[in-house]
Amino acid sequence: MNIERFIAKRIISGAETGNQLSRPIVRISVLGIALGIAVMILSVAVVTGFQKEVRNKLIGFDSHIRITNYDNNVSDEPLPISSNQDFLKHLKANSDIKHIQQFATKSGIIKTKIDNEAVLLKGVGKDYDWSFINSNLKEGKSFVVSDTGVSRNIVVSKHLADKLTLKLNDKMVVYFLTKKVDSTSTQFEQRVKVFYVSGIYETGFEEVDEKLVLVDIGQIQKLNYWSPDQIAGFEVTISDYEKLDALGEELDVLVGQGLTAQTIKQINPTIFSWLDLMDMNALIILVLMVIVASINMMSALLILILERTNMIGILKAMGASNGGIQKIFLYNAAYLIGKGLLWGNLLGIAIALIQLYFGIFTLDAKTYYISQIPINFSILHIVILNVGTLVCCLLMLVLPSFIVSKISPVKAIKYS
Numbered sequence: 026m027n028i029e030r031f032i033a034k035r036i037i038s039g040a041e042t043g044n045q046l047s048r049p050i051v052r053i054s055v056l057g058i059a060l061g062i063a064v065m066i067l068s069v070a071v072v073t074g075f076q077k078e079v080r081n082k083l084i085g086f087d088s089h090i091r092i093t094n095y096d097n098n099v100s101d102e103p104l105p106i107s108s109n110q111d112f113l114k115h116l117k118a119n120s121d122i123k124h125i126q127q128f129a130t131k132s133g134i135i136k137t138k139i140d141n142e143a144v145l146l147k148g149v150g151k152d153y154d155w156s157f158i159n160s161n162l163k164e165g166k167s168f169v170v171s172d173t174g175v176s177r178n179i180v181v182s183k184h185l186a187d188k189l190t191l192k193l194n195d196k197m198v199v200y201f202l203t204k205k206v207d208s209t210s211t212q213f214e215q216r217v218k219v220f221y222v223s224g225i226y227e228t229g230f231e232e233v234d235e236k237l238v239l240v241d242i243g244q245i246q247k248l249n250y251w252s253p254d255q256i257a258g259f260e261v262t263i264s265d266y267e268k269l270d271a272l273g274e275e276l277d278v279l280v281g282q283g284l285t286a287q288t289i290k291q292i293n294p295t296i297f298s299w300l301d302l303m304d305m306n307a308l309i310i311l312v313l314m315v316i317v318a319s320i321n322m323m324s325a326l327l328i329l330i331l332e333r334t335n336m337i338g339i340l341k342a343m344g345a346s347n348g349g350i351q352k353i354f355l356y357n358a359a360y361l362i363g364k365g366l367l368w369g370n371l372l373g374i375a376i377a378l379i380q381l382y383f384g385i386f387t388l389d390a391k392t393y394y395i396s397q398i399p400i401n402f403s404i405l406h407i408v409i410l411n412v413g414t415l416v417c418c419l420l421m422l423v424l425p426s427f428i429v430s431k432i433s434p435v436k437a438i439k440y441s
Contacts, residue, residue, distance in 0.1 A: 059368040
């Protein structure tokens with residue numbers, strides 16, 4: 026029988042049910058740990074959820090890596106490249122690469138009876154992955170790109186549809202300014218295209234929803250006087266986001282001179298720097314919560330020790346070692362920490378699941394890019410937080426437990 030554990034159980038039983046001074050202190054300590062772990066779980070779930078949600082929307086509109094002409098770093102009017110590239114066979118053979126698709130972009134102005142709106146047309150081909158757009162479609166459907174003809178369908182955002190009072194199957198006139206180059210001169214001409222609304226999407230990512238529309242890539246090629254094998258570039262989707270930087274560097278070398286491979290981080294540095302900054306915010310919250318929980322437990326442990334000075338003196342007089350008595354109070358502390366972690370996990374996980382499934386707490390999409398607080402529910406994160414909190418608290422309790430060695434059995438029994 027473990028005598029230290031037996032005595033620890035009796036002490037805890039007395040502290041929880043008796044009228045000792047330690048009773049409210051113990052309850053406050055358990056409550057502090059419970060609230061601390063609940064806040065940590067929610068902080069990590071919200072921060073990682075927010076990062077994942079914004080990142081997935083950016084990648085959904087674009088891709089993990091974009092291959093374009095070297096001169097096309099920031100322009101929406103790219104210089105064309107050939108769709109027949111030697112490096113494509115190497116990309117397709119790479120197991121880390123999930124999908125490759127062609128694209129082209131061009132700026133235009135939608136003109137309706139009530140308003141005009143500048144937009145960015147993204148031309149997509151037969152190989153385009155519609156899964157992200159289809160998952161966010163509010164009305165209608167995506168269009169089919171075929172070899173037999175160029176589609177005149179267009180997919181617009183709900184933001185544009187509401188602003189321009191567009192509905193499904195409505196005719197939409199778009200004006201373009203195109204540079205036409207021949208052997209003798211370069212001219213700019215205004216061109217007009219008519220499209221028909223086939224689908225309306227909404228992602229809540231206002232920065233993109235305000236301007237992006239999707240059309241057949243053949244329309245962009247015709248507008249720019251490109252040949253059928255000329256495109257703006259390739260969009261590459263990878264299987265593991267953690268390998269993004271390494272694959273970006275690898276592809277940048279592979280595509281060779283005249284082309285460049287840019288990761289989604291390089292294309293949107295401001296947004297990703299903002300997302301990375303959230304890691305520091307979460308870390309500060311975690312450290313503060315662990316410190317608060319540890320201080321609460323140190324206070325409770327000291328009260329338990331001082332309240333049972335007589336018991337400590339008797340145990341020492343009976344031959345108990347300082348180490349054995351320290352174990353008794355560390356067992357007490359571990360029990361209290363475990364109880365706090367249990368209630369804190371129940372509280373934190375319950376709130377996280379309610380938000381995950383019901384979306385009670387909302388956000389301003391124009392500021393935060395999403396309409397409600399996102400939750401990334403990870404069992405691994407919860408396990409790490411619990412183990413880390415338990416270990417940190419116990420390590421910080423070792424020092425105050427040494428007060429046991431300073432208690433004299435003669436004085437403890439004499440003045441009890």
